[in-house]
Amino acid sequence: MLKRLFPRSFVQHLLISDGGLILLIILYNLLSLIIPLVRISLEAAVLIFVLANLLICSLKAIVPWLNQRSQP
């Protein structure tokens, strides 16, 4: 069931976008050395990472189900 919900191509794309998220966090923390933005701690970064992945996976699981329900 999981393989049906999360096909291989989706997992690959998710991993690429996770890499993008990590890069964004690193760039933001480097920028915070110049501009007075609040630096993201390691715990906050892990939390953002986990929440982002949860959001994406839940959208991937829920949206097709909602579409299926709305179809006659």
Add this chain to the structure above:
Amino acid sequence: MNRELKHLFYLIAIFFIISIVIINVHTYLSSSKFIPDASRTSQVANANRLRRPNRNHSSESKASPDLHKQSHLRVIAVTKLQKIFVLSGHRVIYTMHARVNASSQSTSSQGHFGQQITHVGGRQVLCAGNWVALNHHLYFVAPTTIGQRAVAKNWLKQSFNFPRTIQVSQPDALWLRSLPKGTPVTIR
């Protein structure tokens, strides 16, 4: 680029932007981590450069500023935050990790400093180096040994009682020697 990948990137970017907006707004609005004497932006800017407490390293990753080139210098030590803020006017120029073992008071730097200071408390002999006098009963010190053992690198997490001192790291204590005589020092 693949359509699904594009959508994932957009989602991640939007979620990230929302998260950092929430973090920044929450931090800037929360008054518990800031002192009212200086601008919050300067405090955040200095907090971003803070290293983990280590008695062998300076507190900030950038070079310590030349105190003789600064005007309207003030030093504020906050016991609860375990930090010392060095202000020039309304701007924080340097932040230090510190343990404040002194009561709330206002004093000033005396321009006196020395190599070693010792406190005998019960069975313990506490030694500290690079002391800088604030008045007859208050010093900036860099703790070195408790009895025969060296103080832990993160001295803030080790419990020992060194009364009437503000304990900082070795490089910070050395830098504080350049504090001009008569600089107001406030302990809260």
